Structures are given as C-alpha cells and as structure tokens.
Amino acid sequence: MAKNYNFIEKLRELGLRPTKQRIKMCEVLFNREKTFHFTINDLAKMLTEKMGEKISLATVYNTVHAFEKKGYLKEISINSDKSYFDTNTSIHHHFYDEDTHELIDCNENDVNPVIVKKNITGKKINSVEVLIKVASDYQNQK
Amino acid sequence: MAKNYNFIEKLRELGLRPTKQRIKMCEVLFNREKTFHFTINDLAKMLTEKMGEKISLATVYNTVHAFEKKGYLKEISINSDKSYFDTNTSIHHHFYDEDTHELIDCNENDVNPVIVKKNITGKKINSVEVLIKVASDYQNQK
DNA sequence: AAACTACATTATAATTATTCTAAACTGTTG
DNA sequence: CAACAGTTTAGAATAATTATAATGTAGTTT
Structure with a gap:
C-alpha cells in the first residue's frame, strides 16, 4: 500500500469498507519507510495504544487475513508458536x-x-x- | 540413528533411558530407508497402532524434543498450526x-x-x- | 532380589494461538 | 434517513502444546 494517507480510497479499491479499525491498521502498517514484521499480538497491542481504545483481537485477525488475501501482507514461514507477517x-x-x-x-x-x-x-x-x-x-x- | 535394532544401546549413549515407549519410537522413526516427515499427532497415532496400547501424547512430545535436542530429529520451519519434524x-x-x-x-x-x-x-x-x-x-x- | 533413587510416563489441567458465533453496530446505497 | 450487507465485538470453542503431580520403572546398591 502506498506511502500516503489515502487509506480510505485504498480500502475501497480492495472492496473493503473503510472502518476506523481498518484505517488505523493501515496507518500503523503501511505508513512506514522500512518493512515491518509483526505478530498478531504485537499489532493488536500497538493498535490499542494508538487508538486509545481497545480493538478486538478477532478484528485484527480478520483484517490481517483480509490484507494478506489481497496481497498487502505476507505470512512468513517460521516454526514458531505464533504467525509472523511482513509488510514487504x-x-x-x-x-x-x-x-x-x-x-x-x-x-x-x-x-x-x-x-x-x-x-x-x-x-x-x-x-x-x-x-x-x-x-x-x-x-x-x- | 543407525539402521539397526540396537536402539537400546543408542538410547543409552544419548543418556536416555531405554523405556519401551522410546524404543518403539526409535523403531518407528529410524528404521527407515527414506527420511520421514511427521507431526506429533501423526506419530502418536502410528505409535498407538504399532504398540497395541495407547501412548501418552505428553510422552511423544517429550521424547521428540529429547531426540531433537540430541540432534536426531530436526524441526522444520513452516508456518502451520502444527510443528513438523524430519528424521533427516x-x-x-x-x-x-x-x-x-x-x-x-x-x-x-x-x-x-x-x-x-x-x-x-x-x-x-x-x-x-x-x-x-x-x-x-x-x-x-x- | 529387595530397596532405593532418579528419571519417565501418564491422565489431566493449564496455557496459548487462533477461529467461531451470535448479537450489536456502522458504512453505503437509494 | 431507512434498510441492508458487511464489520466489530466479547466471549465461547478448538487445537496445539506445556505443566503438574501422582504413579511407574530402569538402573544401581545393598
């Protein structure tokens, strides 16, 4: 996803409704210069901080998988108890x-x-x- | 581990007591020509069949990890809900x-x-x- | 071979990551 | 703004793995 703030447009293009949770996730994930690696838990924690209110874990899972299916995130093969994702x-x-x-x-x-x-x-x-x-x-x- | 039936000796060399569960696991895992890939569940099922009695999952986990630590099994990096191991x-x-x-x-x-x-x-x-x-x-x- | 001891096994409970569910909520379209 | 379809949510359900605590057993001592 691009390095701008037009995540609302981007989400629409993907056929995803631009809810505030998803927009926040875009900001956290894609407003970066370097690529970013994270687990669902990392991300949920960051989001809850940045939003000032709690985001449901289920939403984070749903949205990460939606982004993955659309090709904006990649899951990385590590044998770990958790899944890792990559914005690259x-x-x-x-x-x-x-x-x-x-x-x-x-x-x-x-x-x-x-x-x-x-x-x-x-x-x-x-x-x-x-x-x-x-x-x-x-x-x-x- | 070698292609013979001396698993009792092998286990002793590793500092592991040759219990019947471990010996059976050696037979199932290491009495093969080709390398063998498995999940804990696969293995537990095979063992329960071959032994005619149930083997505790905890034992399978313990022993697989013991073998891994000793270098006779390797965990493979896949992002899956299960762990895969390899006799190669x-x-x-x-x-x-x-x-x-x-x-x-x-x-x-x-x-x-x-x-x-x-x-x-x-x-x-x-x-x-x-x-x-x-x-x-x-x-x-x- | 009886007794001892340290390590193993076991069933079960606990933990952790992830997915499911059903109800409440919210973009979007008309 | 009403209605609908897609979303979010808390909490339940599932699944893999690890911890626990009691019982069992191999190996060693006597």
Whole structure:
C-alpha cells in the first residue's frame, strides 16, 4: 500500500469498507519507510495504544487475513508458536534471531538467488523462501 | 540413528533411558530407508497402532524434543498450526505441498547451494533453510 | 532380589494461538 | 434517513502444546 494517507480510497479499491479499525491498521502498517514484521499480538497491542481504545483481537485477525488475501501482507514461514507477517510482499528472505525472536529482512544482495532446478511434477511453485536462523555466538545450545 | 535394532544401546549413549515407549519410537522413526516427515499427532497415532496400547501424547512430545535436542530429529520451519519434524538432520531443503500439507525433501541437486554473503554482526548462522511452497497448477488462489 | 533413587510416563489441567458465533453496530446505497 | 450487507465485538470453542503431580520403572546398591 502506498506511502500516503489515502487509506480510505485504498480500502475501497480492495472492496473493503473503510472502518476506523481498518484505517488505523493501515496507518500503523503501511505508513512506514522500512518493512515491518509483526505478530498478531504485537499489532493488536500497538493498535490499542494508538487508538486509545481497545480493538478486538478477532478484528485484527480478520483484517490481517483480509490484507494478506489481497496481497498487502505476507505470512512468513517460521516454526514458531505464533504467525509472523511482513509488510514487504516482494520476494525476499529473512534472518530469524533465535535469541530475541526477531525477524530481519535480508537485503537483495545478502543472499544469492535461489535456483530451483527440479520441481514436483504437476505442481506450480508459489514461493521460494530462505530462512536463516541466527543466534549469539556464545550461546550455542538451542 | 543407525539402521539397526540396537536402539537400546543408542538410547543409552544419548543418556536416555531405554523405556519401551522410546524404543518403539526409535523403531518407528529410524528404521527407515527414506527420511520421514511427521507431526506429533501423526506419530502418536502410528505409535498407538504399532504398540497395541495407547501412548501418552505428553510422552511423544517429550521424547521428540529429547531426540531433537540430541540432534536426531530436526524441526522444520513452516508456518502451520502444527510443528513438523524430519528424521533427516542433514542440511537440505523442502517442498511443501499446500494442497495436501505434505512435506517432501529436496534432493541435493534440486536446489543450488544457498550462499549467504552477509550476516548480522555478532550472530552465528545456525541454519539456512529453503522452503518451496507448491500447489496444483489449477488452484491458484490460496 | 529387595530397596532405593532418579528419571519417565501418564491422565489431566493449564496455557496459548487462533477461529467461531451470535448479537450489536456502522458504512453505503437509494 | 431507512434498510441492508458487511464489520466489530466479547466471549465461547478448538487445537496445539506445556505443566503438574501422582504413579511407574530402569538402573544401581545393598
């Protein structure tokens, strides 16, 4: 979504009613320079703060999934008890800090392009994602 | 773990008492030619069948995590409501079939080696995993 | 082999993330 | 502004996983 305040228009274009919850979510998610990684809980907390009133968790789930379906958010494959989402929907890879449970984008040039030479017959490749798990040097045991 | 029936010895070497539940788990998991992908539930079901008596879910969780800590199982990074494990603990990548929710190993040569050129400072790379999500050609929308 | 001890297993309760439900609410259209 | 369809909401329901506390068992000591 664009770097402006016309989220009402944007939402309409997506066929989503511009409710105040959704507009606030757009502001929090898409009014940024850098890409943003979050869990539903992170986001719900931020929203409740920024709005000064509580937003229902169910709404956050609904809206995040709506944005995902429309292609404005991407879910990231990590094996965690929670789901992580990313405002950067382009193809890119991630570092996952096992100490802090933080996600960090790989820069384009940090990882050479991944070449898949052979695919499963009859299937189409939807995505190719690299996850690089890192941790402090002096904490070797998981 | 090796392709033999000496799981009692193996377990002792790991510092794990060879209980009948653990021995059965070894037989189910490690008496295979091909690598094996599973969720806790899959495994619990198989075990209950093979043993003719019920095995507690808690035991399956405990033991799977014990094996993982010892390096005989690997958890695979997929964002799913369940955790997937793999008896192949070497570095290798996966296809994930979004239709069937099945995991399939990549062969060594199916994917070119992933080169990480720049890492986060102060951190050590623990793993680099590629996940290739595939689906039927005629079912494009997730 | 009886007794002891530390670790394992178990059923069940607790916890956590996520989805469902049904009622109340609110954009939108006419 | 009335009516409708889509939204939000609190709370219930579900599902995966972890914690608990009692009972059981492997391994060691006697």
